[in-house]
Amino acid sequence: MDIEGEYDHYNLIKEIGMYVRNDTGMPVDKYNHACDELRYGVNYFTKTYLV
Numbered sequence: 001m002d003i004e005g006e007y008d009h010y011n012l013i014k015e016i017g018m019y020v021r022n023d024t025g026m027p028v029d030k031y032n033h034a035c036d037e038l039r040y041g042v043n044y045f046t047k048t049y050l051v
Helices: 009-018 033-050
Strands: none
Touching: 009 033
8 A cells, every 4th residue: 555645744744834824714725735634534543443
């Protein structure tokens, strides 16, 4: 299984540095695709194994 790809850990580290919110507090969706993948993975793990 190849987990490297468009949203691999290198992109996550880069995106964390570019993650911003607009004036109303909403995240800017342009640079958060890898951050979304991380959030979905954490939510899945939590719901599947901890709750």
